[in-house]
Amino acid sequence: MSKLVTRNLSMTFGGLVALDGVDLDVPEGEIRGVIGPNGAGKTTLLNAITGVNQPTDGEVLLDGEVISGLKASRIAARGLARTFQTSQLFAGMTVLENVMTGLHARMGTSPLAAAFGLPSVWREEEDATEKAMSALDFVGMQQFADRDGGELSFGQQRVVEIARALVREPRVLLLDEPAVGLSMTRVSELDALLRRIREERGVTIVMIEHVIRLVMGVCDRITVLSSGRKIAEGTADEVTQNPEVIEAYLGRELDA
Ligand SMILES: Nc1ncnc2c1ncn2[C@@H]1O[C@H](COP(=O)(O)OP(=O)(O)OP(=O)(O)O)[C@@H](O)[C@H]1O
Numbered sequence: 001m002s003k004l005v006t007r008n009l010s011m012t013f014g015g016l017v018a019l020d021g022v023d024l025d026v027p028e029g030e031i032r033g034v035i036g037p038n039g040a041g042k043t044t045l046l047n048a049i050t051g052v053n054q055p056t057d058g059e060v061l062l063d064g065e066v067i068s069g070l071k072a073s074r075i076a077a078r079g080l081a082r083t084f085q086t087s088q089l090f091a092g093m094t095v096l097e098n099v100m101t102g103l104h105a106r107m108g109t110s111p112l113a114a115a116f117g118l119p120s121v122w123r124e125e126e127d128a129t130e131k132a133m134s135a136l137d138f139v140g141m142q143q144f145a146d147r148d149g150g151e152l153s154f155g156q157q158r159v160v161e162i163a164r165a166l167v168r169e170p171r172v173l174l175l176d177e178p179a180v181g182l183s184m185t186r187v188s189e190l191d192a193l194l195r196r197i198r199e200e201r202g203v204t205i206v207m208i209e210h211v212i213r214l215v216m217g218v219c220d221r222i223t224v225l226s227s228g229r230k231i232a233e234g235t236a237d238e239v240t241q242n243p244e245v246i247e248a249y250l251g252r253e254l255d256a
């Protein structure tokens, strides 16, 4: 069954066509890779799906229901979570608090109740702490819970960011280059983590990634973007043998 669908998704910035009629159909439980050269429109695709930017044309469907046009917070509440290409943890906040910030869109307490410190706030606070600890535990970072977010290595921060996305118990997880800057050992750990997220939490994953070893190893299918258009889609074997993909992207990437 289709979990996430885009139809003719398009985005222009001034005169620049960043996304040009992209059709995507991600079945439930799939790990989908999205690859393509710099500037291909990969992050723009994620921004249009999550409502960070409203698409200029086309639509996005989650479980068959149109979500494009909704505010980003409403889309998040429907069960979509993401990580950002360049984001880092907040320094001056513990790792646990960083993960708890992922819950904000879900917190139902009224500002008034929060201001007066009503018991419902305490219950939510406790509940939030528990959820954040469990997300940290799931990604294997629970021992860092009380450390300052800024003290963690770049690779550790990337993993905590995934916990920050998971804390809301999303149905679909969108990752923007989660392996950037990771050592080979950490890439293998990420591969295993993604499989666990799918298997143990039933999450459908869409991952933008330049680390070809990870994409080819973990993704069921791969969508290739170039200049805002989808130029290919298929299994790792299919896309690596596609001459247009080699020409536009893989030739360069594999040389590197
Ligand atoms: N907010 C914006 N305003 C204007 N142009 C933008 C904006 N966001 C993206 N673009 C442009 O759209 C194109 C696609 O950018 P995008 O960030 O989606 O590429 P990408 O595939 O994620 O590349 P990378 O691999 O480098 O992250 C680029 O030409 C970029 O400069």
Ligand SMILES: [Mg+2]
Binding pocket: 042, 043, 044, 085
């Ligand atoms: Mg990008």
